[in-house]
Amino acid sequence: MDTLVQVLLDGMLNGMLYALVALGLCLIWGVMDVINFAHGEYVMVAMYVSYWLGFLAKVDPLISIFAGGAFIFILGALTYKLIIHYTVGKPPLSALLATFGLAMLLKNLCLNRFTPNFRILSDTWLGDRTFQLGFLIVPVPQLVTAVLALLVIGLIFYMIRSTRFGWAVQATAMDKEAAELMGINTERIYILVFGIGGATVGIAGGIMPTYLAVHPEVGTMFGLIAFICVAMGGFGSIPGTLMAAILVGVVEALSGYYIAPVFKYVAVFGLYLAVVFLRPKGIFGW
Amino acid sequence: MVHCKALFKLLLVAVVSAGLVLGVSPGTTLAQEKVIKIGTIFPLTGPVALAGQRCKAAVETAAEIINNKYPNIKVPLANQEGILGGYKIVLVHTDSQGKPDVGKAEAERLINQEGVWGLIGSYNSSVSMPASMVAERAKKIFMCGASSSAALTQRDLKFFFRTASTDEVESHEFVEVLKWLNKTQKKANLKTLGIIYENSVFGKHAAEEAKKAAAKGGFNVVADVPFNPGATNLDSEVQTLKSKNPDALFGAVLGADYSLMVKTMKKMNWTPKASLNYCSGYQDPVIAKQLGDDANYFMGSTGYSPQFADIMPAVAEVEKIFKTKTGGVPYDSDSIQETIALFVLAQAIEKAKSLDPEVVAKTLYANTWPSPLSLAGKVAFAPGGQNKLALSIITQLQGGEYKRVFPKEKANTKVIFPMKPWDKR
Numbered sequence: 107m108d109t110l111v112q113v114l115l116d117g118m119l120n121g122m123l124y125a126l127v128a129l130g131l132c133l134i135w136g137v138m139d140v141i142n143f144a145h146g147e148y149v150m151v152a153m154y155v156s157y158w159l160g161f162l163a164k165v166d167p168l169i170s171i172f173a174g175g176a177f178i179f180i181l182g183a184l185t186y187k188l189i190i191h192y193t194v195g196k197p198p199l200s201a202l203l204a205t206f207g208l209a210m211l212l213k214n215l216c217l218n219r220f221t222p223n224f225r226i227l228s229d230t231w232l233g234d235r236t237f238q239l240g241f242l243i244v245p246v247p248q249l250v251t252a253v254l255a256l257l258v259i260g261l262i263f264y265m266i267r268s269t270r271f272g273w274a275v276q277a278t279a280m281d282k283e284a285a286e287l288m289g290i291n292t293e294r295i296y297i298l299v300f301g302i303g304g305a306t307v308g309i310a311g312g313i314m315p316t317y318l319a320v321h322p323e324v325g326t327m328f329g330l331i332a333f334i335c336v337a338m339g340g341f342g343s344i345p346g347t348l349m350a351a352i353l354v355g356v357v358e359a360l361s362g363y364y365i366a367p368v369f370k371y372v373a374v375f376g377l378y379l380a381v382v383f384l385r386p387k388g389i390f391g392w
Numbered sequence: 393m394v395h396c397k398a399l400f401k402l403l404l405v406a407v408v409s410a411g412l413v414l415g416v417s418p419g420t421t422l423a424q425e426k427v428i429k430i431g432t433i434f435p436l437t438g439p440v441a442l443a444g445q446r447c448k449a450a451v452e453t454a455a456e457i458i459n460n461k462y463p464n465i466k467v468p469l470a471n472q473e474g475i476l477g478g479y480k481i482v483l484v485h486t487d488s489q490g491k492p493d494v495g496k497a498e499a500e501r502l503i504n505q506e507g508v509w510g511l512i513g514s515y516n517s518s519v520s521m522p523a524s525m526v527a528e529r530a531k532k533i534f535m536c537g538a539s540s541s542a543a544l545t546q547r548d549l550k551f552f553f554r555t556a557s558t559d560e561v562e563s564h565e566f567v568e569v570l571k572w573l574n575k576t577q578k579k580a581n582l583k584t585l586g587i588i589y590e591n592s593v594f595g596k597h598a599a600e601e602a603k604k605a606a607a608k609g610g611f612n613v614v615a616d617v618p619f620n621p622g623a624t625n626l627d628s629e630v631q632t633l634k635s636k637n638p639d640a641l642f643g644a645v646l647g648a649d650y651s652l653m654v655k656t657m658k659k660m661n662w663t664p665k666a667s668l669n670y671c672s673g674y675q676d677p678v679i680a681k682q683l684g685d686d687a688n689y690f691m692g693s694t695g696y697s698p699q700f701a702d703i704m705p706a707v708a709e710v711e712k713i714f715k716t717k718t719g720g721v722p723y724d725s726d727s728i729q730e731t732i733a734l735f736v737l738a739q740a741i742e743k744a745k746s747l748d749p750e751v752v753a754k755t756l757y758a759n760t761w762p763s764p765l766s767l768a769g770k771v772a773f774a775p776g777g778q779n780k781l782a783l784s785i786i787t788q789l790q791g792g793e794y795k796r797v798f799p800k801e802k803a804n805t806k807v808i809f810p811m812k813p814w815d816k817r
Binding site for chain 1: 651
């Protein structure tokens with residue numbers, strides 16, 4: 107029983123990280139109907155921002171999350187302005203291929219500039235700290251990430267649901283032309299959505315060097331899992347993405363421990379297929 | 393003026409056409425310059441790109457020494473320029489991305505389009521396997537430095553040669569270490585074994601060999617934990633190990649996964665009494681440095697480390713050239729094997745006095761090759777292409793340095809046993 111609770115806790119904490127990574131993708135996908143293939147690479151770039159700030163200027167990742175968020179906000183806005191903007195109104199495949207190209211560019215740029223070296227930040231504030239809660243071992247960095255994820259997701263959810271900007275985003279997502287007729291500058295909305303989507307993944311990438319090595323390939327698996335969370339949760343549904351991410355984390359942990367570690371991604375992708383088969387628009391999709 | 397321009401264009405077209413008709417290309421120019429083209433296949437991108445980039449630098453180091461005169465370097469062929477009376481080695485690099493299908497396609501391209509004379513590679517056993525089959529069909533020599541799967545040299549290929557030790561040899565060595573610990577350490581009582589390995593040709597084969605060796609040595613394997621390389625976390629894997637709590641752990645874990653494994657073990661506050669690692673992240677001096685104190689007390693097989701300078705004095709001068717290509721990072725057990733592989737091949741070509749691959753392959757089998765960069769000092773191939781003189785020493789990371797702990801006659805320090813628990817470091 108003790109082990110089951112520990113496995114569930116680890117799974118939920120990992121799920122919260124997946125949720126934070128997937129949030130940006132959910133926003134962009136939901137509002138613009140664009141699949142950003144470079145999402146995993148945004149994570150990787152944010153991790154490098156955090157790593158270099160930590161290595162060169164001794165800035166802790168807990169502070170670097172702001173820099174990571176700001177950097178990827180700009181990268182996201184530029185991605186829209188320089189790439190996605192030209193694919194609006196074109197077949198959906200063109201945006202997908204364009205972001206795939208961007209992913210390759212970012213990955214190879216980092217490979218070229220920073221080499222494939224694995225980089226680990228040591229002596230961070232959170233470090234490898236853990237504390238004991240009865241029989242449970244609670245890892246502090248993962249716990250802080252989970253709290254951060256809840257804060258950011260809550261903030262974005264509030265913004266979309268309860269602010270004028272959020273209503274404008276919802277209107278743009280529902281009917282772009284009607285939104286324009288109501289005086290909404292949809293071009294500005296798109297830039298900001300891409301930027302905010304980037305910023306949230308930038309925050310996730312900012313804290314991750316506390317417990318993960320940074321290298322050019324690090325974002326690939328996170329990008330893939332983010333796609334699954336968003337597709338399972340329902341395109342554009344923030345609560346759906348959060349639920350799906352926690353589900354992915356828990357299924358991964360349970361199947362990894364109780365069936366076989368090598369089976370954990372089989373279980374996750376199997377679950378994804380089952381959900382998409384039974385409910386193609388995702389759990390919370392409409 | 394108009395006439396001049398027209399005449400110039402006509403001449404240009406004529407020269408280019410003549411060049412095409414006569415087949416003049418950079419390749420033929422090189423051929424006239426007496427070159428031996430060697431194709432390299434390494435994972436230059438992907439999860440193990442760091443190791444691949446170092447292997448590439450290692451082959452470049454060997455080529456540079458073979459092609460130029462370095463009287464201060466005490467390795468064969470360093471004191472002359474080129475081989476076979478002036479032939480220079482020209483390398484054609486390719487990137488396998490660590491993927492078998494890409495590696496195979498690159499081997500085909502190197503042979504059919506680039507016209508290479510031989511191949512060197514491929515770090516990942518899973519890539520060396522199909523790439524060397526392509527070379528075998530084309531009757532091209534394939535020199536393999538660091539791939540450790542014993543299956544590679546159990547195929548009886550004619551043109552495949554490997555200089556490094558295999559996971560079969562290492563598994564037996566690890567079991568010998570466990571027996572030695574049981575004999576020499578008070579209350580060691582090592583009986584059970586856990587194996588964690590990446591789910592690839594390398595990892596799976598290492599695990600198979602580990603199980604065979606453990607059974608032979610009387611150890612009970614209680615945890616068999618494969619994992620997908622590049623995973624976002626290794627929580628379930630380490631949790632499984634922790635719940636089975638084996639006395640000793642064998643690991644076949646590469647690159648970033650190794651650092652993730654160590655950090656997850658720390659997070660879950662679990663250590664076995666002894667942890668032994670195949671050619672893996674353990675041997676990577678950069679990872680060891682970045683993990684800091686957390687890397688200590690793990691053990692593994694090591695073919696070379698800068699701390700072996702006293703028993704391998706010839707490496708220092710060669711390593712200076714290597715470091716210029718890696719930004720100061722020294723050789724590790726894997727990368728040095730790629731330098732050795734090219735040196736041995738070049739010696740064989742020189743001795744065979746021929747560029748016929750069949751003759752060179754026979755020469756490779758027929759001789760024992762001096763190799764000051766190898767732990768044994770020599771290389772000789774058994775049928776199937778395995779270096780039968782390959783040696784490795786068991787080291788333990790202590791204070792961030794690879795200390796030699798086994799066998800006794802090569803040891804320079806005492807083993808720290810059992811591994812110190814995380815909360816007592």
